Amino acid sequence: MRQKLEVVLVHGLWHQPAHFDRLAEELRGQGATVHIPRLHRGSLAADTSTVQATVDRCLTEPVVVGHSYGGSVITGLDRVRHLVYAAAFVPAAGESGALLGGAGALVNAAVHRHEDGSTSIRPEKAREVLYADCTEADSERAAGLLVRQRPGHGRGVPDRIAWESVGSTYLRCEQDRALSPGLQERMGERCTTVVSLDASHSPFISRPRQLAGLILGT
Numbered sequence: 001m002r003q004k005l006e007v008v009l010v011h012g013l014w015h016q017p018a019h020f021d022r023l024a025e026e027l028r029g030q031g032a033t034v035h036i037p038r039l040h041r042g043s044l045a046a047d048t049s050t051v052q053a054t055v056d057r058c059l060t061e062p063v064v065v066g067h068s069y070g071g072s073v074i075t076g077l078d079r080v081r082h083l084v085y086a087a088a089f090v091p092a093a094g095e096s097g098a099l100l101g102g103a104g105a106l107v108n109a110a111v112h113r114h115e116d117g118s119t120s121i122r123p124e125k126a127r128e129v130l131y132a133d134c135t136e137a138d139s140e141r142a143a144g145l146l147v148r149q150r151p152g153h154g155r156g157v158p159d160r161i162a163w164e165s166v167g168s169t170y171l172r173c174e175q176d177r178a179l180s181p182g183l184q185e186r187m188g189e190r191c192t193t194v195v196s197l198d199a200s201h202s203p204f205i206s207r208p209r210q211l212a213g214l215i216l217g218t
Contacts, residue, residue: 090191101154
């Protein structure tokens with residue numbers, strides 16, 4: 001009996017597994033087994049360890065999908081079948097997401113910095129920056145799921161660079177207002193294949209069926 005394809009979805013900063021609900025439903029409806037670990041473990045190294053533990057529990061080598069910061073996480077994984085970077089960072093050795101994004105990162109206009117060093121996304125900016133091509137209802141739900149982010153995650157550097165030895169697909173979101181499409185284009189050159197989407201930063205919400213098809217086609 002053929003083993004089901006396993007997919008691990010890795011969310012970005014300020015997000016949580018529930019943001020992937022629609023994409024997970026589409027993937028499961030097409031026969032995939034889906035895992036969505038929760039990040040925000042204190043550092044990139046801790047987040048990568050958490051996702052690696054999920055990968056290690058899979059019965060077969062999974063396709064892993066990283067969104068935004070999640071790209072830094074999946075870059076450090078072992079025992080994966082294929083890497084999918086969805087509007088995500090693709091760091092090389094010694095690089096962090098913060099270094100790649102730079103001080104002028106588009107998302108910074110929506111970030112509120114708290115006295116304890118944590119950050120959050122300003123509710124009035126969430127749709128404009130993260131969910132521009134989502135319906136108003138979907139944007140409101142997604143914004144309501146956002147959580148505070150402890151500092152430090154984005155400055156972490158992966159211990160290994162998986163895309164150097166594993167096939168990878170970059171999903172470049174042409175209407176992204178959080179992660180520069182120009183930067184995405186440059187990072188996509190590190191991947192095996194690049195697919196352009198006429199989408200904003202969160203295609204897993206605005207076009208989950210199309211995204212599921214692309215993931216299952218890798």
